[in-house]
Amino acid sequence: MTAPLIHIFSADVQDGKLEGYKEYAKEHAAFTEAKAPDLLAFNLYLSEDGRRVYAVQLHPTADHMDFFMKEVVAEHGVQAYEWLERGSERSDAFGPLNAATADAIRQFGVELTHHPYHLGGFTRLRDV
Numbered sequence: 651m652t653a654p655l656i657h658i659f660s661a662d663v664q665d666g667k668l669e670g671y672k673e674y675a676k677e678h679a680a681f682t683e684a685k686a687p688d689l690l691a692f693n694l695y696l697s698e699d700g701r702r703v704y705a706v707q708l709h710p711t712a713d714h715m716d717f718f719m720k721e722v723v724a725e726h727g728v729q730a731y732e733w734l735e736r737g738s739e740r741s742d743a744f745g746p747l748n749a750a751t752a753d754a755i756r757q758f759g760v761e762l763t764h765h766p767y768h769l770g771g772f773t774r775l776r777d778v
Contacts, residue, residue, distance in 0.1 A: 653768035654690060655709040655745040659760070661730075662702050662738035671703065671733035672696075678730070685722050688714055690775060703734070708773070712746040719754045728758075744768075 663671050675694045682692050691708035709715045739760040743752070747764050755762045 652711070653745045653771070654773055655712050655715050655743065655747060657705075657707040657709065657715060657744075658742045659705040659707075660702055660740050661734040663700075663733055664735050667733040668696075668700055671730070674730060674733060675703070682722050685725075686714075686718055689718065690773075702738075712748045712751065715743075716748050716751045716754075719751055723758075 679692065679694060682689065686692070688710060689707065690710055691706070693706045695704040695706065697703070707715075707718070709718065736759065739758070741755050741760050741762045742765065743755075743762065744765045745768055746766065752762060752764065
């Protein structure tokens with residue numbers, strides 16, 4: 651079995667914009683669930699100090715991540731910049747990643763670190 655692609659995006663929230671981002675996050679999660687039914691997991695988190703947000707995605711394949719960037723991020727995800735600080739973004743990709751997807755992430759001005767080599771492990775999906 652091929653390892654899935656795990657993508658973690660993070661960014662700082664602009665001062666005074668956290669409550670607005672929280673509302674956006676609910677809308678974005680619902681939009682993403684409807685627009686990307688093959689996405690295995692999509693979860694948004696807030697750091698303990700309430701300053702940094704994280705989007706943790708589990709894609710079945712690198713091609714799915716490419717679809718996600720074109721159909722979800724380009725259409726709805728870029729709206730997050732109303733609340734997020736430009737220049738604070740970071741992306742970490744674990745597993746296979748298409749060059750076009752990596753280029754698209756970098757074109758957004760996001761620092762990307764790619765960890766391509768899966769050494770072992772498994773993914774279990776179940777309702778909790």
